[in-house]
Amino acid sequence: MTRLGVDVGGTFTDLVAVTPDGSLEIRKVASTPADPSIGLFRAIDAVGTRDGGGGTGAAPPVPRPLSPLPIDVLVHGTTVATNALLERRGARVVLVTTAGFEDLLWLRRQDRAALYDLGRDHPSPLVAREDVIGARERMGPDGSLLALSEGEVTRVTDAARRLAPESIAIALLFAFRHPEHERRLAAALRTALPHVPVTASHEILPVFREYERTSTTTAEAYLRPTVASYVAKTADATRTRGIPSLRIMTSSGGTLCAEHAAQRAASLALSGPAGGVVGARWFGAAVGAGELLTLDMGGTSADASLITSGVAIAEGAESVAGVPIALPAILIETVSAGGGSIAAVDEGGALRVGPRSAGAEPGPACYGRGGAEPTVTDACLALGWLDPTYPLADAVQLDRAAAERAVARLKLPRDVCEISAGIVQVATAVMARALKRVSVARGIDPRGMTLLPFGGAGPLFGCALADALGMSRVIVPPHPGVLSALGLAIAPERFDVLASMHRSLAGLSSAELAAAFQPLMTAGAAALPGAALSRYADCRFAGQGYEVTVPAVRDDLPALAAAFRAAHRARHGHGDGVEGAGGTEDVELVNLRVVAERVAPTVPLGGRRGSGMPSAGRRMIVTRDGKRVRADVWPLGELPAGKKLNAPAVLAGPDATGLIEPGWRGVVHESGAVMLERA
């Protein structure tokens, strides 16, 4: 039972194969942005070959049609949906909405794109204004106010046909409660335009707030043709290679089968970063850490996320690329501090890092590809944290002199090492702010949590970030650079079902709650047979505008109200609501959610392969407070369990580098992870 996780990123396509005995095989090849599946299958075809992939700069392997290893599942994390949103390369959408509400996507929520920049505007909606059709109908909370006539259905269908769309979205008022009009319009449009996909809001997001519902429905329609064709093509290629199952990662951290994924295109918007959080959660569980802050530091940005009680918080992603998408998504807070982020001094004399990035091309100055401005990677190299003799994954040889030249360009009255130390400190501050937004801003104290930094450069900043947040434990996984792909390989299968139920808890009986959950449970069980079903309720105090999602384990309303109060108090500092008393009076239910989840077969943790004690190298490094120290250099991922590591030390792995700063000490876990604690 070999499971493959393939994460297609902007620069690299990472692959991790998890074999039943828990051993891992890792491949890294260059991504092929024009058609991501080319890189995907180049990586897959290399599995089982001795020196396949670009890992050590060897020649690329000869592609073979069939993998030598029997592969059971391929789990794919894709940026197809994300990129289509970012680059606005989706389908031409016609939006059908209630007459009079055609401008909804332009009115937005009347917030400004940037408070202090009068010229900046929100990104334009995914549909052109002339492609919006207003249908004369109206539903209210209690049902039809203006019936949808047959003539109107014909008129809308004709208007849609004339516009010759590639995809159609339907979002009518109150369709989350009374979907009859939407159903009729959808059926008529599907009959009239059989080759055009039709997305109705009640099918994908049957909850109130028409702006978010309309925006999400439009995004689904916009992405569906692109995503469906990509998924179909990948599924074909997967079958050709004899791989029985293809699953696609969603923003919620669970996987969908190819057929479901093609129908839920908008839920793939954060497919890429979600894999990393799943991997981090799995690793945290393996080493017994359920309260985790994770940080994925890539080339241009860093993604922070939060795992509490072993569960990734799934309530993030208010919008992706400026498009509100209100589907379940793992909380991910992105800041522009990556290895390629450029450092500069502003006119007030402050050192800044980002948001400009040298990206993959030209890349940091030390890549020698024409970059001249100092980046975070250059600073790390100048401090001796990275080894210039050790080639990066893409066979780039790092040029320390170029890095130092770039840093010296900042013209600060300090030496190169001090400036470099400053750059990493500022980058740390930026990332710490993202970590605070996912933890402190949700009422969660980071000090009791464990930090799990990953991505190519993340583990270099583990101790620094832990210091900034007052945390006392850091886990450096054995393969931090491919943790996202590992997360894909071991991700659970997951299907979310959602329904609106806007009621006061006081007026509700346990039987009504159970009955309301029943259709959701049935739908969840049908989508994923044999899955574990868990129930959640979005609650709020009557009159509030934001909900808190709490588990609804039993049909016990006072317990639900108490759970909500406790969650509200933890997050917002008060739990008294309007009436100031306990009980269910002032609490209202907004949405019901059922999550069907089938976990992947557990694999034993892949410890170290090979035997013998790797020898430590020695190298002079400069710490971030500017001290020159002699550090041990250990091969990350090849250390025997129980080995104690003293600071300062560099953990040099094939896909990432970590650092044990003075004041910390490490011990190697059975899994090969290095557990860092304050000395």
Add this chain to the structure above:
Amino acid sequence: MRLDAVRLEVMAHAFASIAEEMGLVLVHSALSPNIRERRDASAALFDADGEMIAQAAHIPVHLGALADAVAAVRRLEPFPQAGEMFILNDPYGGGSHLPDLTLIGAIDIDGQVGGYSVVRAHHSDVGGMTPGSMPASARELYQEGIIIPPTRLTLEVERLLLANVRTPAMRRGDLAAQRAAVERGAQGLRALARRHGWNALREAARELLDYAERRTKSALSRLPSAAPMTATDYLEGDGVIDHDLEICVRITIQDGIFHANFAGTRDAAPGNVNCPMAVTRSAVLFVVRTLLPDDVPMNGGVPRAIAAHCGHGLSRTCGRRLRRAGAGSGDDEQRDVWRNRESGVRSLDLLRNDWRRAGRESRGQRTVGCPRRDVKHTQHADRSPGNGASRSCPDVRTAPWQRGTGDVEWRRWRGARVRGARADGGHAPDRAAASRPGWSSWRIGGRSW
């Protein structure tokens, strides 16, 4: 300079994230749409001397105005003690308009007042003659709602307040959210003080103020500053006076200081369109803020580079309003912000165009003589010169007042109208076109465009 470049950046992030958290707590747990949807609220952190060290970006008109609230509390006898919480809304005692209830917490750090955590939020009703507490027909401040001078917030005070409003349950919920936000700010500053030490924190706050001042002055001194710029805009009556009320501003930039002189502006009006000096300063500060790079921290250092003079007319206004408080009515800050903003924005456009010519502005979307995108010219397309809105469209003008709609719609309407009102050159027939120049002939330093 004791604080180096790195520490400066680190501390700026630390302070700003506390203010952001305060705002999140407020918006996510408040009840009224005014706060949770429209986000007419602000959160800021002040040091022990009453200087603002961070403000979250919420609503422009509160920008910098919270400093007056802290100053008002610090003038109290007895002086604020650590851990006390205060409330106010008096426009002449640190407030803006009555619905803006401001909570000020004196942060307890080691038994001393270590700073102030301030949260202002627009409550949808604070009593007065009409629901919503922004009565268009008010002629006195007393008609607009309960007036709260800087007061220690106790359960008794809250009871008194709740007895004077139409929606006490919602107010109680909003106040709970506001108190929680103030408390979150206090927790944040205490945690920071524990980590860095109180003295280091104070030092950092002072340095950050100086830093913001340096950045502001540096940005302002790069603008063309040789000659003063003037702009005049009009408020189409106040509901009592039927003709236009002018708002004049003259901008000079000298040694990096932005001087805005409102001399020539009409005296206080009998209707509810007046605006206290704190709000006028906020409007100017907002205009300056739009000229600064995004990454300048928003703190008390920015207003150091700003001097707003109310001029002859306004000083009389203020004096008179204070003396005859009974005759004064509510303050229409939003209108004034739009007004000031618009006149400011027009000055700004001239500045920006000059800047662009000098090759400083990279965006290059705007051309000389082409107004900004956010000044809508088409909203009253039917209006032509001589066809003044105040005469030809009485329904547009009076409808929301007569309908007595909630303030959300009321403001929206007003904002939209003001933005569109005169930008198309439409004006009252009794004013010659030459006296109301179109955008292209606004004057900068005597040069005509």
